[in-house]
Amino acid sequence: MAVAPPKPKDLSLTALRAFEAAARLGGFAAAAEELGVSPGAVTAHVKALEDRLGAMLFQRDAKGVRLTALGQRVLPALSEAFDHLAAASHHLQAEAAPQLVHIATLPAIAQFWLSPRLPELRRIAPEISVSITAMEAPPNLKRAPYDLCLFFGGTQGVALAEDVIFPVCAPSVAARVRSVADLANLPCLSDTAWSEDWALWLATAQPGAGITPRGPAYSLYALAVEEAVNGAGVLIGHEALVARHLAAGRLVAPFPGRATTGRSLRLWSAPPAGPAARRVMRWLTESA
Amino acid sequence: MAVAPPKPKDLSLTALRAFEAAARLGGFAAAAEELGVSPGAVTAHVKALEDRLGAMLFQRDAKGVRLTALGQRVLPALSEAFDHLAAASHHLQAEAAPQLVHIATLPAIAQFWLSPRLPELRRIAPEISVSITAMEAPPNLKRAPYDLCLFFGGTQGVALAEDVIFPVCAPSVAARVRSVADLANLPCLSDTAWSEDWALWLATAQPGAGITPRGPAYSLYALAVEEAVNGAGVLIGHEALVARHLAAGRLVAPFPGRATTGRSLRLWSAPPAGPAARRVMRWLTESA
DNA sequence: ATCTAGGGTCAGAAAATATGAGTCTCGCCA
DNA sequence: TGGCGAGACTCATATTTTCTGACCCTAGAT
Numbered sequence: 001m002a003v004a005p006p007k008p009k010d011l012s013l014t015a016l017r018a019f020e021a022a023a024r025l026g027g028f029a030a031a032a033e034e035l036g037v038s039p040g041a042v043t044a045h046v047k048a049l050e051d052r053l054g055a056m057l058f059q060r061d062a063k064g065v066r067l068t069a070l071g072q073r074v075l076p077a078l079s080e081a082f083d084h085l086a087a088a089s090h091h092l093q094a095e096a097a098p099q100l101v102h103i104a105t106l107p108a109i110a111q112f113w114l115s116p117r118l119p120e121l122r123r124i125a126p127e128i129s130v131s132i133t134a135m136e137a138p139p140n141l142k143r144a145p146y147d148l149c150l151f152f153g154g155t156q157g158v159a160l161a162e163d164v165i166f167p168v169c170a171p172s173v174a175a176r177v178r179s180v181a182d183l184a185n186l187p188c189l190s191d192t193a194w195s196e197d198w199a200l201w202l203a204t205a206q207p208g209a210g211i212t213p214r215g216p217a218y219s220l221y222a223l224a225v226e227e228a229v230n231g232a233g234v235l236i237g238h239e240a241l242v243a244r245h246l247a248a249g250r251l252v253a254p255f256p257g258r259a260t261t262g263r264s265l266r267l268w269s270a271p272p273a274g275p276a277a278r279r280v281m282r283w284l285t286e287s288a
Numbered sequence: 289m290a291v292a293p294p295k296p297k298d299l300s301l302t303a304l305r306a307f308e309a310a311a312r313l314g315g316f317a318a319a320a321e322e323l324g325v326s327p328g329a330v331t332a333h334v335k336a337l338e339d340r341l342g343a344m345l346f347q348r349d350a351k352g353v354r355l356t357a358l359g360q361r362v363l364p365a366l367s368e369a370f371d372h373l374a375a376a377s378h379h380l381q382a383e384a385a386p387q388l389v390h391i392a393t394l395p396a397i398a399q400f401w402l403s404p405r406l407p408e409l410r411r412i413a414p415e416i417s418v419s420i421t422a423m424e425a426p427p428n429l430k431r432a433p434y435d436l437c438l439f440f441g442g443t444q445g446v447a448l449a450e451d452v453i454f455p456v457c458a459p460s461v462a463a464r465v466r467s468v469a470d471l472a473n474l475p476c477l478s479d480t481a482w483s484e485d486w487a488l489w490l491a492t493a494q495p496g497a498g499i500t501p502r503g504p505a506y507s508l509y510a511l512a513v514e515e516a517v518n519g520a521g522v523l524i525g526h527e528a529l530v531a532r533h534l535a536a537g538r539l540v541a542p543f544p545g546r547a548t549t550g551r552s553l554r555l556w557s558a559p560p561a562g563p564a565a566r567r568v569m570r571w572l573t574e575s576a
Numbered sequence: 577a578t579c580t581a582g583g584g585t586c587a588g589a590a591a592a593t594a595t596g597a598g599t600c601t602c603g604c605c606a
Numbered sequence: 607t608g609g610c611g612a613g614a615c616t617c618a619t620a621t622t623t624t625c626t627g628a629c630c631c632t633a634g635a636t
Contacts, residue, residue, distance in 0.1 A: 007324045008390070008419075008421055008433065009324075010374075010377060010433060011377050011380070011381070013301045013302070013305070013373070014301070016373075016376075016377060016380075017301070036295045036297070053380065053381065053384035053385065054384060054385060055384040055385070070383055070384060073383055074376070074379055074380045074383055077372075077375070077376040077379050077380075078373075078376045078377075078380065080372065080376070081369070081372035081373040081375070081376040081377075082373070084365075084368065084369035084372050084373075085301070085304075085369040085370070085372075085373055086298070087365070087369070088304075088362070088365040088366045088368070088369040089298060089299050089304060089366075089369075091362055091365050092299070092304075092341065092362045092365075092366065093299070093341065095358055095361055095362055096341035096342060096343040096358060097341065097342060097343070102296070131296075133296055145296065145298060
C-alpha cells in the first residue's frame with residue numbers, strides 16, 4: 001500500500017521565530033534587530049506565515065504593527081516553546097564545551113575592564129577559555145547563548161563597582177586646566193551613548209557653574225579615550241574604564257570632584273550556570 | 289559606542305531538529321523518513337552540528353549509530369522543546385483555521401471507507417472542511433499536524449469496527465468457485481502489507497486444508513480491489529474496505545467463512561481536539 | 577512643510593538545504 | 607566464503623529558502 005510522498009509540510013521554523021520575535025518585541029524592526037537580519041526579511045517571513053495560515057497575525061498601520069486577536073492567542077505558547085528550545089540549545093552548547101565561557105558586555109567594558117584582567121584569569125584557570133561578545137545592550141538571556149553579562153545599570157546579579165565619573169585628560173592638557181571654568185574653552189570629549197555625563201558631573205562637582213561643555217562625541221568610548229590620551233581634550237571618564245590609564249599616568253584627573261551616575265557595573269549569569277561560568281564569575285567579582 | 293555586528297549565531301534549528309529526530313528514532317534513515325528528506329541530508333545536518341559544537345553526538349559503526357554520552361544528556365531537553373514547538377505550531381494552525389480538520393489514514397481506508405462517507409458529512413456540516421493525508425503508518429501526533437488518525441490496530445481511541453476478512457471476487461469469478469479447494473487454482477490477490485491475510489483466513493475457515501493460495505500481491509490495496517472487480521481472481525477482502533463493492537454487487541463473497549485479524553479500525557484524535565475535530569470524530573463514530 | 581520612524585515591495589544575491597549516485601563496512605546467511 | 611542488505615558517508619549538483627539593499631509609502635512629530 002505504498003504511496004508517493006504528498007507531504008503536508010509544517011510551518012517554517014524560521015517564519016515562526018520571526019513572528020514570535022516581532023510579536024514579543026512589538027515590531028518588525030525590533031525583531032529584525034534581535035534576529036540579526038534586515039527588516040525586510042521579517043516582513044517576508046510574517047507575510048509568508050500569514051499566507052500559509054490564511055489568516056492575519058498583525059494589524060498594520062503606518063505607525064507600526066499590532067497583534068490581532070489570533071496573534072495574541074497563540075503568542076504565549078509560541079514564546080514558551082522558543083524559550084524551551086533556546087534553553088535546550090544553550091544546554092547542548094554548554095555540555096559540549098563545558099570549559100568555554102561566553103561573556104556579553106559593552107565594547108568599552110570589554111576593552112578597558114575585562115580584557116586587562118584576562119591574562120591573570122588565564123594564568124589562574126588555564127583550562128577555561130573565555131569568549132567575549134561586545135554589544136550595546138544586555139542580551140535577552142532567555143534566547144541569546146551567553147553565560148555571563150557585564151553591563152552598567154540594571155538590578156540583576158552582583159554590583160562590581162559604582163559607576164563613578166570625573167574628567168580626565170592627558171598630563172599635558174592638565175597643565176592648562178586650572179579650574180572648572182577652563183572647561184568652557186577646551187574640547188570636552190564624551191560618548192554619544194552617555195551624553196548626560198558632563199551635565200551630571202557638573203551638577204555634582206560645581207553646581208550652578210553655568211558651563212556647557214562643548215566637544216566631540218564619539219560613538220565608541222574607546223575612541224574618546226584614545227583622543228584624550230593623545231591630548232585632544234578633556235574626557236568625562238568612567239572610573240572603571242579609565243583606571244588603567246590613570247594608574248599608568250597616561251591620563252590624570254585635573255579636578256577632585258567625582259559624581260556617581262546612580263548605576264553600577266553589574267555582573268550576572270544565565271540561569272543554569274556551569275562550573276566554569278561560576279568560576280569566572282567568582283574571579284571577576286573578586287578582582288573588582 | 290556602536291559596533292559592527294559580529295554576531296555569534298545560534299545553532300541551526302534545522303540541524304537541531306535533524307539531530308533530535310535521529311537520536312529519538314535511533315537512526316539517520318528513520319530520521320530522514322520522519323523529516324521527509326533524504327538520509328544524506330540528515331547526515332550532513334548532524335555532521336554540521338557536531339562540527340559546530342566541536343563534539344561528537346553519535347558513535348558511528350557500520351551497523352548504525354548510537355548516541356554518545358553527550359547526546360544522551362542533551363536529548364531529553366531537546367525533544368521536549370521540539371514537542372512544545374510542534375504543539376504551539378499545531379495550536380496556531382488550529383486557531384487560524386478552526387473549521388479545517390486534518391485526518392491521517394491508510395490510503396485504502398481513505399479511498400474505501402472515509403471517502404464514501406464525506407459527502408454526507410459535507411451535507412451535515414458544510415462549514416467543516418476535511419483534508420485527508422494518506423500514509424502507511426500512524427504519525428507521531430506529538431509532531432505531525434493531524435487532528436484525527438484512522439488506522440487498523442493499536443489501542444488508542446475508539447474502535448469503529450472489527451477487522452474482519454474473507455475472500456471476495458467478481459460475480460463472474462464466483463460462478464467458477466465451488467469450494468475452498470478451488471482457490472488453489474485461482475489467482476489469490478492480496479496486499480503486500482497484509483501478506484498473512486490468506487493464511488489467517490484459511491486457518492479459521494478451513495483449518496488443515498493444506499492450501500497455499502498463490503497470486504499477485506499489490507503494494508496498493510486499491511489496485512488489488514480494482515483487479516478483483518475486473519475478475520482477475522479472488523481477493524482476501526477487509527470488510528470495512530470492500531463493503532461498498534459488496535453492497536453494489538460488484539464483488540461477492542463466495543464462502544461463508546470469516547476471520548478476524550485481531551485488530552480493529554480505530555479512530556483517535558490529537559490531544560487538544562477542537563470543536564470541528566470532535567464533531568467529525570463523533571460523526572465518523574456514529575456512521576460506523 | 578519637512579522629518580522620522582516604521583512597514584511594504586521587489587529583484588538579485590547568497591546561503592542553506594536537498595538530492596542522487598556511488599562507496600564503504602559490517603553482519604547475516606546460504 | 608562470497609553474496610546480500612542495511613545503514614551511513616561523500617561529493618557534486620540542484621533547488622529552495624532566506625537575506626539584502628534600494629526604493630516607496632504613510633502618519634505623526636518638529
